[in-house]
Amino acid sequence: xxxxxxxxxxxxxxxxxxxxxxxxxxxxxxxxxxxxxxxxxxxxxxxxxxxxxxxxxxxxx
Amino acid sequence: xxxxxxxxxxxxxxxxxxxxxxxxxxxxxxxxxxxxxxxxxxxxxxxxxxxxxxxxxxxxxxxxxxxxxxxxxxxxxxxxxxxxxxxxxxxxxxxxxxxxxxxxxxxxxxxxxxxxxxxxxxxxxxxxxxxxxxxxxxxxxxxxxxxxxxxxxxxxxxxxxxxxxxxxxxxxxxxxxxxxxxxxxxxxxxxxxxxxxxxxxxxxxxxxxxxxxxxxxxxxxxxxxxxxxxxxxxxxxxxxxxxxxxxxxxxxxxxxxxxxxxxxxxxxxxxxxxxxxxxxxxxxxxxxxxxxxxxxxxxxxxxxxxxxxxxxxxxxxxxxxxxxxxxxxxxxxxxxxxxxxxxxxxxxxxxxxxxxxxxxxxxxxxxxxxxxxxxxxxxxxxxxxxxxxxxxxxxxxxxxxxxxxxxxxxxxxxxxxxxxxxxxxxxxxxxxxxxxxxxxxxxxxxxxxxxxxxxxxxxxxxxxxxxxxxxxxxxxxxxxxxxxxxxxxxxxxxxxxxxxxxxxxxxxxxxxxxxxxxxxxxxxxxxxxxxxxxxxxxxxxxxxxxxxxxxxxxxxxxxxxxxxxxxxxxxxxxxxxxxxxxxxxxxxxxxxxxxxxxxxxxxxxxxxxxxxxxxxxxxxxxxxxxxxxxxxxxxxxxxxxxxxxxxxxxxxxxxxxxxxxxxxxxxxxxxxxxxxxxxxxxxxxxxxxxxxxxxxxxxxxxxxxxxxxxxxxxxxxxxxxxxxxxxxxxxxxxxxxxxxxxxxxxxxxxxxxxxxxxxxxxxxxxxxxxxxxxxxxxxxxxxxxxxxxxxxxxxxxxxxxxxxxxxxxxxxxx
Numbered sequence: 001x002x003x004x005x006x007x008x009x010x011x012x013x014x015x016x017x018x019x020x021x022x023x024x025x026x027x028x029x030x031x032x033x034x035x036x037x038x039x040x041x042x043x044x045x046x047x048x049x050x051x052x053x054x055x056x057x058x059x060x061x
Numbered sequence: 062x063x064x065x066x067x068x069x070x071x072x073x074x075x076x077x078x079x080x081x082x083x084x085x086x087x088x089x090x091x092x093x094x095x096x097x098x099x100x101x102x103x104x105x106x107x108x109x110x111x112x113x114x115x116x117x118x119x120x121x122x123x124x125x126x127x128x129x130x131x132x133x134x135x136x137x138x139x140x141x142x143x144x145x146x147x148x149x150x151x152x153x154x155x156x157x158x159x160x161x162x163x164x165x166x167x168x169x170x171x172x173x174x175x176x177x178x179x180x181x182x183x184x185x186x187x188x189x190x191x192x193x194x195x196x197x198x199x200x201x202x203x204x205x206x207x208x209x210x211x212x213x214x215x216x217x218x219x220x221x222x223x224x225x226x227x228x229x230x231x232x233x234x235x236x237x238x239x240x241x242x243x244x245x246x247x248x249x250x251x252x253x254x255x256x257x258x259x260x261x262x263x264x265x266x267x268x269x270x271x272x273x274x275x276x277x278x279x280x281x282x283x284x285x286x287x288x289x290x291x292x293x294x295x296x297x298x299x300x301x302x303x304x305x306x307x308x309x310x311x312x313x314x315x316x317x318x319x320x321x322x323x324x325x326x327x328x329x330x331x332x333x334x335x336x337x338x339x340x341x342x343x344x345x346x347x348x349x350x351x352x353x354x355x356x357x358x359x360x361x362x363x364x365x366x367x368x369x370x371x372x373x374x375x376x377x378x379x380x381x382x383x384x385x386x387x388x389x390x391x392x393x394x395x396x397x398x399x400x401x402x403x404x405x406x407x408x409x410x411x412x413x414x415x416x417x418x419x420x421x422x423x424x425x426x427x428x429x430x431x432x433x434x435x436x437x438x439x440x441x442x443x444x445x446x447x448x449x450x451x452x453x454x455x456x457x458x459x460x461x462x463x464x465x466x467x468x469x470x471x472x473x474x475x476x477x478x479x480x481x482x483x484x485x486x487x488x489x490x491x492x493x494x495x496x497x498x499x500x501x502x503x504x505x506x507x508x509x510x511x512x513x514x515x516x517x518x519x520x521x522x523x524x525x526x527x528x529x530x531x532x533x534x535x536x537x538x539x540x541x542x543x544x545x546x547x548x549x550x551x552x553x554x555x556x557x558x559x560x561x562x563x564x565x566x567x568x569x570x571x572x573x574x575x576x577x578x579x580x581x582x583x584x585x586x587x588x589x590x591x592x593x594x595x596x597x598x599x600x601x602x603x604x605x606x607x608x609x610x611x612x613x614x615x616x617x618x619x620x621x622x623x624x625x626x627x628x629x630x631x632x633x634x635x636x637x638x639x640x641x642x643x644x645x646x647x648x649x650x651x652x653x654x655x656x657x658x659x660x661x662x663x664x665x666x667x668x669x670x671x672x673x674x675x676x677x678x679x680x681x682x683x684x685x686x687x688x689x690x691x692x693x694x695x696x697x698x699x700x701x702x703x704x705x706x707x708x709x710x711x712x713x714x715x716x717x718x719x720x721x722x723x724x725x726x727x728x729x730x731x732x733x734x735x736x737x738x739x740x741x742x743x744x745x746x747x748x749x750x751x752x753x754x755x756x757x758x759x760x761x762x763x764x765x766x767x768x769x770x771x772x773x774x775x776x777x778x779x780x781x782x783x784x785x786x787x788x789x790x791x792x793x794x795x796x797x798x799x800x801x802x803x804x805x806x807x808x809x810x811x812x813x814x815x816x817x818x819x820x821x822x823x824x825x826x827x828x829x830x831x832x833x834x835x836x837x838x839x840x841x842x843x844x845x846x847x848x849x850x851x852x853x854x855x856x857x858x859x860x861x862x863x864x865x866x867x868x869x870x871x872x873x874x875x
Contacts, residue, residue, distance in 0.1 A: 004280065005280070005283065008264075008283075008284075008287070011260075011263070012260060012287070012291075015256060015259065015260055016256075018256075019252060019253065019256040022249075022252045022256075023249050023252060023253075026245050026248045026249050026252065027245065027249075029245075031244075031245070031248055032197070032244075033197045033198065033199060033200070034199070035198045035199050036178060036196050036197060036198040036199075039175045039178050039179075039198070040178065040182065040196075042175075043179050043182075044121075
């Protein structure tokens with residue numbers, strides 16, 4: 001029977017991992033704008049971009 | 062590399078009739094005046110935007126989508142962005158600053174395509190002071206990080222304007238940060254509840270399948286404890302979305318729908334604890350977490366639908382943010398709220414008169430279309446009274462303020478309405494049913510409990526107390542309304558009909574009287590049906606007239622251009638618009654005039670001059686354009702459908718020249734013309750006093766009072782950034798579907814009733830067994846999510862089906 005306990009533990013752990021991933025993604029604002037990033041990633045990067053450091057880190061709280 | 066392609070069909074200079082389209086915005090160009098780098102533009106504004114972009118190597122903008130720009134034609138005189146540097150205003154937009162870097166947030170209604178995102182996010186190449194820009198496309202917002210040592214907030218605003226994205230400036234337009242964190246919290250709550258629900262279900266399954274008996278007692282208790290651990294955060298954290306409103310409601314002495322829910326959650330949790338630790342049987346954590354998860358999901362779904370629709374009931378959003386005040390001979394920008402009686406203000410071309418005022422200097426041509434619906438400007442002389450809400454057309458005026466802004470005519474109108482607020486939400490059918498249902502369930506389970514206690518069977522009594530609450534928890538009932546309405550609203554917003562909330566849908570079903578505004582709603586404001594009398598025009602003459610008419614923004618000029626249709630673009634010289642008279646100009650060395658009889662020098666008929674424009678070519682009168690206000694396409698069919706079961710009215714600010722035209726669909730006594738906004742409001746009130754449920758359709762500020770007074774106020778709009786005081790915002794093109802909307806609302810109601818019946822069947826069957834104590838709580842726990850899921854799929858499926866059926870034509874068109 002102990003193998004079931006092990007399995008349950010593992011499955012809850014994995015599920016918990018996903019839960020925390022979800023919470024992290026919500027906290028970092030990934031659910032606020034679900035359209036713009038999909039367009040943004042298609043734009044060509046410019047060389048000039050790198051000189052200015054990314055000022056938009058995700059806002060906490 | 063960007064693909065520059067030739068936007069016109071044919072080479073310039075050739076004799077073929079061709080249409081030049083603006084490289085920037087895709088509108089047709091009146092002539093070849095605005096040209097740069099082989100590209101043509103419809104106006105100076107569009108050309109300027111292109112110039113800025115090409116100078117900064119940002120022409121990729123034009124490669125991402127064709128004609129991505131927004132036309133700059135007819136844009137009001139240069140906006141004063143200096144107002145943004147007034148500290149009180151500045152802090153509304155700059156929400157965060159760190160060292161030299163400040164973060165500002167603007168709403169840009171003009172944003173509409175991926176090119177916009179690209180350009181706006183490359184703003185830093187336009188000005189070294191701008192560090193970075195981030196776009197939130199669905200909200201049409203931009204966050205800009207800028208260096209305050211290099212650039213002022215006003216410069217940022219002006220730069221956005223210069224590249225064609227005029228920021229939407231409003232004092233109360235503060236970015237909603239609290240709302241954002243609220244949404245995140247809700248999502249996390251749902252996540253936790255979903256996680257716990259899934260796992261509790263998994264852990265509960267062995268007990269269900271084994272009939273409540275697992276051979277290994279250790280494993281059994283482990284499962285139970287684990288379920289408890291999983292359910293704990295849901296009970297404490299996720300479910301407080303119900304506890305808090307329930308508690309708030311109770312404190313006010315009002316039994317809201319959250320009370321039975323909160324009670325069911327707490328009781329189920331308590332019963333489960335009792336089951337595990339005292340009785341050593343299975344708990345009901347799976348049903349508790351499931352309940353919280355589904356209810357939260359339903360609410361989130363509903364909120365999401367409303368989020369995209371922001372309604373504004375503040376009159377100030379129509380007024381300028383700041384006005385130019387003359388102080389000691391100097392012009393100063395002051396916030397609107399600082400304007401006081403006796404102040405001298407400057408009102409420029411295209412600006413609104415912010416308060417009732419006396420004209421002191423200048424010649425006024427005031428366009429009161431906002432207030433009265435009249436599109437033709439009224440001439441005002443020095444010493445005359447100007448009412449707030451009018452827009453000056455022409456030269457700059459100096460006015461002396463007579464009343465403070467808050468006392469003006471328009472404000473009075475709004476304040477009137479605010480006091481007579483419509484009854485909201487509370488006595489909605491759903492709320493009532495939910496409430497009484499909950500109450501009934503509580504009473505029944507208590508009675509059953511008492512009954513079994515008297516019989517001396519404590520165990521059965523406990524079961525009979527708890528199971529009805531689990532089985533008959535009102536969640537299926539609530540979900541049916543939430544999901545039906547949520548799905549309906551979502552569908553409607555996708556086709557261009559935006560409802561304020563679900564209660565509007567419910568009210569629509571009760572409407573028996575429909576009131577229309579005329580201009581801009583029933584009829585097209587710009588493209589009235591036009592005809593020409595006089596010797597028929599030669600193609601060349603049409604080109605001449607079209608060239609001149611294209612210079613003007615007047616509805617009649619636009620109608621003439623539309624009437625002429627395809628034409629050769631020609632350049633116009635010495636163009637002049639004489640307000641209240643007409644327009645004139647030199648086209649190919651021929652002097653053309655369009656306007657009133659006096660202006661042209663024609664003999665005036667005895668008929669009133671309304672709705673006609675005279676044309677002269679080289680001093681010779683060529684004929685008269687007549688403008689008839691005609692129904693928008695598709696509306697006649699709508700009238701046919703509506704007049705069977707609804708009373709139809711017209712309330713129009715215009716004169717009654719079209720009375721006979723509308724008599725086909727409207728009874729004579731139901732047509733009211735020359736109505737001031739206040740008259741409209743009074744008329745709606747009168748109808749309501751006679752127990753009619755009134756729907757009002759209007760297009761503008763002049764209808765705002767009537768829209769708000771009516772039971773269902775529908776703002777019919779062409780532009781997306783118009784946010785009037787209404788319950789529904791409807792795209793103009795959807796107007797012919799009004800009857801479909803009525804039927805859809807009714808179908809929605811039927812679906813809710815049907816799902817009510819289904820869930821009541823579930824509940825009574827469940828209750829029947831539960832009250833006898835024959836239904837084990839475990840079985841109840843299985844039934845609960847099952848009924849929920851079936852109800853949810855039934856309602857969403859049925860609404861989608863109804864929508865498809867009723868709005869089928871639109872699907873084809875899209």
